[in-house]
Amino acid sequence: MIIVMNSGATEQQIEGVVNKIKEAGLDANISRGTERTVIGAIGDERKLEQEYFEALPGVEQAMHIVKPYKIVGREWHKQDSVVNIKGIPLGGNQIQIIAGPCSVETPEQMALAAQEVHAAGCRLMRGGAFKPRTSPYAFQGHGVEGLKMFRTAAEKYNLPIVTELMDARQLETFMEYDVDVIQIGTRSMQNFDLLKEVGKVNKPVILKRGMSATISEWLMAAEYIAAGGNHNIIFCERGIRTYETYYRNVLDVTAIPVLKKETHLPVIVDPSHAGGKAWMVPALSRAAIAAGADGLLVEMHPNPCEAWCDADQALTPQELKDLMVSLGAIAGAIGRTI
Amino acid sequence: MIIVMNSGATEQQIEGVVNKIKEAGLDANISRGTERTVIGAIGDERKLEQEYFEALPGVEQAMHIVKPYKIVGREWHKQDSVVNIKGIPLGGNQIQIIAGPCSVETPEQMALAAQEVHAAGCRLMRGGAFKPRTSPYAFQGHGVEGLKMFRTAAEKYNLPIVTELMDARQLETFMEYDVDVIQIGTRSMQNFDLLKEVGKVNKPVILKRGMSATISEWLMAAEYIAAGGNHNIIFCERGIRTYETYYRNVLDVTAIPVLKKETHLPVIVDPSHAGGKAWMVPALSRAAIAAGADGLLVEMHPNPCEAWCDADQALTPQELKDLMVSLGAIAGAIGRTI
Amino acid sequence: MIIVMNSGATEQQIEGVVNKIKEAGLDANISRGTERTVIGAIGDERKLEQEYFEALPGVEQAMHIVKPYKIVGREWHKQDSVVNIKGIPLGGNQIQIIAGPCSVETPEQMALAAQEVHAAGCRLMRGGAFKPRTSPYAFQGHGVEGLKMFRTAAEKYNLPIVTELMDARQLETFMEYDVDVIQIGTRSMQNFDLLKEVGKVNKPVILKRGMSATISEWLMAAEYIAAGGNHNIIFCERGIRTYETYYRNVLDVTAIPVLKKETHLPVIVDPSHAGGKAWMVPALSRAAIAAGADGLLVEMHPNPCEAWCDADQALTPQELKDLMVSLGAIAGAIGRTI
Amino acid sequence: MIIVMNSGATEQQIEGVVNKIKEAGLDANISRGTERTVIGAIGDERKLEQEYFEALPGVEQAMHIVKPYKIVGREWHKQDSVVNIKGIPLGGNQIQIIAGPCSVETPEQMALAAQEVHAAGCRLMRGGAFKPRTSPYAFQGHGVEGLKMFRTAAEKYNLPIVTELMDARQLETFMEYDVDVIQIGTRSMQNFDLLKEVGKVNKPVILKRGMSATISEWLMAAEYIAAGGNHNIIFCERGIRTYETYYRNVLDVTAIPVLKKETHLPVIVDPSHAGGKAWMVPALSRAAIAAGADGLLVEMHPNPCEAWCDADQALTPQELKDLMVSLGAIAGAIGRTI
Incomplete structure (x- = not known):
């Protein structure tokens, strides 16, 4: 100092x-x-x-002149870490596109969604059962029932599932339904008690960046999880809050090379929540992969116009397929695969 | 729409x-x-x-052209609401200065702090038992033991106590130790499950503004509490995150008249966390009261240089006394008392 | 309305x-x-x-429900515009990488820089003769002498030159030395008198985004130029100011697809000023091209360690060559050339 | 370093x-x-x-560990500086409220405005002849004709006039019409050539803070003026750009005590442009004075509903009078006069 x-x-x-x-x-x-x-x-x-x-x-x-994070820092762990999700590697040469709807709505919707995620060539599926909503009067997610629907739909295609944990009291249920990847949402990035709890379990964790979190705070939030013993952490950049009002958030691509320098852990990007509009997703996805992201978290809905939340940001199944082709070319250009 | x-x-x-x-x-x-x-x-x-x-x-x-909040909105509740804290009114003509240390350290420190809070003429006391810290390696607060120390020290001077709740699982303990005012911290403003829980109890809640929360999101967070049945909500502006690096946060005084227009609930200000330095507190406190705030949440430590956290932002006992005199004059200038 | x-x-x-x-x-x-x-x-x-x-x-x-900009808006001009810079097209299928030093220092430095820009395969050269510096005590640029040195060095390789205009009183000199592209810097984006002046001349203009300008303000600044009769406008995203302190600015890639939707004019990116560090430039450059940018403005110095300003953000000649190869692959992946 | x-x-x-x-x-x-x-x-x-x-x-x-500014810094000039404006002191015990319309419209409007400014007890008058407008299609001010109207109207009540200079080429005209205080607007804070020019004249300068300027950049902008020989500089905080959309800017009251610590020069506040709405002006004005500001720049229009620009932020003559009374009480509470 x-x-x-x-x-x-x-x-x-x-x-x-x-x-x-x-x-x-x-x-x-x-x-x-x-x-x-x-x-x-x-x-x-x-x-x-x-x-x-x-x-x-x-x-x-x-x-301070020394970095405050230790376990997650690259200074003491030079090699890239690869997080193993039921045999699927996140963080290596192969890029993972995790797709699925914003929220779990019905068994039919989820069955169709899983089929389309699989058909597009994605190996992991996302979906929300517990939903953080700005308004108490908006649909709050199906909760445990949603987890069941999600598990059933994804199993048919052997897709590991990614879903958000909002409250430590739900963790037991997440373990019971064997959620494959626990997502910590942007509003929970500094819910330190929640971070401590997921630090104790043996499950990969996607840690989304807080809406206005600095790189340093984000790394320290990961250090909370790591300090508990769980080192299977994946950073997810999802746009930051700025003065610009044309789009919901500003996707911070600079965070990708910076995290790659500061930490050995994988970094993915959520282009759907960043821009907030489906038509922005392809450009943002290509930018993220070109900048070195190890994967994406993309919203796709079998029928966006009927989606129960964030309808305007979900891709259609066809758009997801087209995106996969386009990302394959970008991945190839930088010596990776998709 | x-x-x-x-x-x-x-x-x-x-x-x-x-x-x-x-x-x-x-x-x-x-x-x-x-x-x-x-x-x-x-x-x-x-x-x-x-x-x-x-x-x-x-x-x-x-x-949308209609406000999304109903219970907390002034449109449907024209009169100012006054929150009653064990007989002490927050939101009326009398301004309340809530003072105390950042964190509960020892019984001696708390005894001295309570004595000084009382001596300065403050009617409520603050102190942290559960502390949200950016680093997992920093002091995390004494927890339940801290609540006990706080309760004992404050009781001697009949000072109702204000302390932060970080996790819904601690709520029962808060009720057991009869915490008088539950504080929801800036990092928890959109911890919706926590908001729902404090919405069910019959205790005043201080809802701090999220680090980069809009006025609308903040009002919606209060609506979450109100929708559960608890209308004893106090808004607390504590500075927002901006590009400026000279001070920790930018105290948003404009939020005071704006909240007064949008909601009937009381509004207080935390000048200590806003600026982050003790020497900025008097100017910010005067500005807040002059702009119409109903109270302040101020950090005071019997011996700031020995404080276990945020040492640089706590006032000394004498500085608190001087501040009270200065705020009395400002309050008088706008027809209120302190 | x-x-x-x-x-x-x-x-x-x-x-x-x-x-x-x-x-x-x-x-x-x-x-x-x-x-x-x-x-x-x-x-x-x-x-x-x-x-x-x-x-x-x-x-x-x-x-307002109608866009306030007319000439620059895509609503009334569906086709992409291509700006012709002495025969070099900016805005078409071919991507243009404009490289060169931050500031014009000596004839030798400029001769070497021009040679390296050409050798890397770039078709346009940048360099600052008039420099906007935060401190009045810092090197302010060589002014007119700098323009001469720049012109001489670039001519040898037939490289059109791009340089910043800070004051309307210098415009005549710019015309005299036949500057090929006039750059309006981030601090001048809303220097309306300057915009009006460059609107009257027949020279391509690179309009950098203001440090915290919204997309709408930026388009309106371009409209000022266009309203004067000069439609040869190129938008340049160079990072926006946010709360993040790890890097100088946050490169706003979302602005690229958004501008492409709102305007028919070309869009380029300055990855050097965005991140502020040379090691960030390759990742940011790839992201920009992958997101659809029509070109880049990149800092390269024959010997960065001896640069008179912004030494830490300039690429070496070899790094520029490597970047060109890497960008060629990305361009190919999206069906464009470099 | x-x-x-x-x-x-x-x-x-x-x-x-x-x-x-x-x-x-x-x-x-x-x-x-x-x-x-x-x-x-x-x-x-x-x-x-x-x-x-x-x-x-x-x-x-x-x-760097040493402040980059010298002339404007308090480190080398401990005493407060008072700027003398035709005998009216700005920076001493007496607070100056500078009032007037956003833009000069007609001789009648200016005559009425001057009368009301004087009647309210203000000693200086503001008004815009050259207007920086976001749109090229909006009213750009009457220019030189406006200066004449302003001069004539103000002279009747011996009110020194404050008006914005946007372009160095207009400076001679400003000297000719003997403008008493030159205002450098928020968009020109880093127009370094303009700063150098006003540094050479012997006129007080109000330097508005850039929309997203840091305290340090602002002080350096003042240093540009001071380095030229003109030390009659007045800082004007006018709100900064943030993510909040309810109000136009966030008035940064913390800047007031911080500038008072860093510089010996006077500090005033523009509450009208900060909030952007007339109803916010009284609360913001009181906050500014309570925080230690040496004066205010307030918009008042004889008939706001007919104002040619920023109609929604101008006070009526009666509102200005009421504000003066209210500010008198705040000033008294901190031992100053108005």
């Missing part, structure tokens, strides 16, 4: 900071510049809190 | 939209402009989903 | 709005809903100002 | 950085931590560019 003192800091204040560093078991290096004195803390600076030092008299600013 | 058709929309597409409106039990008004046809849905438009209509062929845009 | 009245709006207020619409030469359609009355203005609504109607008594909200 | 090396940085890379620091005439302090080596540059670090060092091999990050 670097501690920058005020221009008028006294010797006593400098000593005060040095003492606090030593009390924490670290060493101090003092550098007296022409306008500022800078103190460096030498040792495991993760023990030090920036706010604590910024409250000391004479301190202008304190800055 | 207003549905704007594309410039090239066909008669059949217009008819399709009209039919969908009628299926939902509403009436349609068609207005043919020179460049666009606009269809208005007449009746209870809360039944209609914007996304559903935007997925229909020929539709350019669909817009 | 749609005007939504307050729930308590009187007949007289409704009449007042209708009269104002008629005074402007348009017709009014009144739709009385259960909770709100909505008035539609029929005719050329571009004559009406939203703010004007929102100031009238009883009005809750006024909304 | 602090330079943090990568965890795997070699001795040669460390030496390379040290050499570059010495070449610039500074000294280097090397601190070898357990995970990172940190190099401190000792001397006038303003000579070093962060980007330059971040481009060197082995460097992870470079950070």
Whole structure:
């Protein structure tokens, strides 16, 4: 940690900071510049809190220089990690497109959806049984009944299922129905108690980025899961909140190479929630794969116009098939397969 | 709801939209402009989903024109609501300053804090027993033990206590220790399952604004609580996330008059988390009261330099006393008391 | 334009709005809903100002439903426009990579840069003679001398030159030195007087997006140029300002398909200023081309470590060559060439 | 400047950085931590560019620790500066409310406006002759004719006039009509050529904050003016761009105490452009004054419903009078006058 003192800091204040560093078991290096004195803390600076030092008299600013995440960081784990989902690898050379409807509606809808997901060549299926809705008066998902419908429909095509967990109290049910991948939604990225719970189970977790989460906060949220023992974590970029109102969110493609540098874990992208409109999905999907994403989470509905939620962002089965062809070409251009 | 058709929309597409409106039990008004046809849905438009209509062929845009919130909205409840906290009114002419440390540390710290909160003339006390921390390796709060320490310290001065609930599974404990005001933190504003739970209990709830929540999302989060039967809701503005890096968040004072217009419920402000530095608190507090806030949530620590978290944003006891004097003058200037 | 009245709006207020619409030469359609009355203005609504109607008594909200831009809009010009730059087409099937240093430094640096741009297979060259710098104490560019050096160096390889115009008073000099493409920088996007001036000349203009400009403001800035008679406009996305601090800006790839839908004009991307680091450029460049961009503006310096500005974001000559190969593959995957 | 090396940085890379620091005439302090080596540059670090060092091999990050602004910074000028506007002090104990219409429309409107500004007790008048409009088809202001009308109307009540300069070519006209305060608008905050020009004249300048400018960029923009010799600079906070759509901008009150700490120059606030609605102005004005602003820039129109631009944000004459009374009470509460 670097501690920058005020221009008028006294010797006593400098000593005060040095003492606090030593009390924490670290060493101090003092550098007296022409306008500022800078103190460096030498040792495991993760023990030090920036706010604590910024409250000391004479301190202008304190800055961490070491990354606060360890298990998920690439610094201590150079090789790419591949998450194994019932034999399907996520994070290797093969790109995974996870498709399916926004919400589980009826057994018929799910049967048709599973058939189309399979027909398009996708190997994993998504669908929501518990739905986070802005309004308490909107459809909240079928819950446990939805999980059952989803499981039944996907089994026919051996498609592992991905679905969102919103509350720690539902985790047992998720284990009972053998959900293959637990999705932590954007609004739960910093639900720390929930992260701790999924850290204890042996299931892959897709961790969506919070609506306005920084890269650092996102990595720390993953560290919560990893600290519990579960290292099967997949990051999912889904667009961030900005001032732009033409589209729902701004897909942050820069996050892809940045995460690839900072973490060894796989990174996927949700182009459907990012743009919020089906017609934007193909361009955003191609951009994500070209930037190095390991997979996508795409909304497809057998009949978008009849969808119970987010109808305007679901692809039709034919559009999904066309997208797969187009993504195959992009994957090939960067030496990967789909 | 207003549905704007594309410039090239066909008669059949217009008819399709009209039919969908009628299926939902509403009436349609068609207005043919020179460049666009606009269809208005007449009746209870809360039944209609914007996304559903935007997925229909020929539709350019669909817009709600009625507010989606009902119970918390001022449109149907003109008078200001006053929340009664063990006899202390929040929302009336008297402004309430809720003070206390960021986190419950020791019985001694809490005893001293309670004494100083009381001595400064505050009538309610805050303190965190369960702490949402960005890092899994940081102090996570004392939990239930913290609640006990807090209750004991506050009781001596008859100070009702305000503390954060992070997980629905802790709610029973909160009821057992008779927490007076349940705080829903910024990261939980859209934890819908948690909102539903606090909607079922008979306790005042402080609902902090999400880090990048819109006014509309915030009101809808309150509607979740209200829909469960609990109308004792207090909004708490705590700064929003922006591009500015000099301060932690940007205190959104405009939200105060806007909420006062949109809802009948009280509005308070947390100047400590907004700016993130103790020296910014007096100016922000004065601004909040001058803009019409009904109260504040302020961090005060008997000895900020020794605080276990957010040390740099806590006022000293003397600074809190000075702030109370200064706020008394501002309150007087707008015809209120403190 | 749609005007939504307050729930308590009187007949007289409704009449007042209708009269104002008629005074402007348009017709009014009144739709009385259960909770709100909505008035539609029929005719050329571009004559009406939203703010004007929102100031009238009883009005809750006024909304334009027709796009405010005409010349640059695709609605009235369906075909893609191709901008001809001394025989080099920008906007057609062939993608153009415009490369070169951030700033013009010395004749030697420019000679070497031009040689490398040409060797990599690029057909256009960029370089800054007038530099917008955050600090008045930083190198401000060589100005006219820089233009001369640039022109001399580029001529050897027949590379048309792209350079930034910051002030209308420099336009004459730009014409004198026959700058091939005038770049309007991000800080000048809403320098309306400057836009009017470049609207009067017969030179292609690259219009960079303002740091926090909406798509609509950006299109309107282009409309300023177009309204003056110059339709040779190229949009350049260069990242937007957000709360994220890991990278300088967030490259907004969604803007690419959205602009392609809204305007017939070409769209290019500046991956160097977006991410701010050379190592991010390849991933961002591939994403941009995959999303449909018609070209790129890339920083390359013969010796980045010695660059006078933005040293950390310039590619080396070899990195530019590698990038060209990689982009060729992506272009091929979407049926275009490079 | 602090330079943090990568965890795997070699001795040669460390030496390379040290050499570059010495070449610039500074000294280097090397601190070898357990995970990172940190190099401190000792001397006038303003000579070093962060980007330059971040481009060197082995460097992870470079950070300035000294403020980049000098003339406008409080570090080297402890006392508050008071700007004298024809005998009226801005920045002292007395708060100045600058009122007037958005745009100069007719001699009659300006005569009436001046009368009302004076009657309300304001000592300065604002009005726009050159208007920055998002659309090229909107009213662009009366230009020079507008300046004349404004001058004539204001003279009757000895009101110094404040008006916006958009283009350096208009500066001579501004001097000719003896404009008392030159306003640099939000879109021109980083029009560096314009800043340089107003830095050469002897007129007070109101420098509005850019729509998404950081505090640091804003201070540097002022430094551009100051570096030219003109130190009569007044900062004007006018709301920043965020994701919130309920109001036009978010008034950043935190900027007020922060600027007061960083600069000795006066700070005023424009509550009209911040919120964008007249009904928000009183609350925002009170908040600004309570937070320590030295003045306000408020829109008032003799007849808002007939205003040619921003009709919905102008106060009526009576509302301005009421506001002055209300602000007088707030000013009194903090020991100032109005």
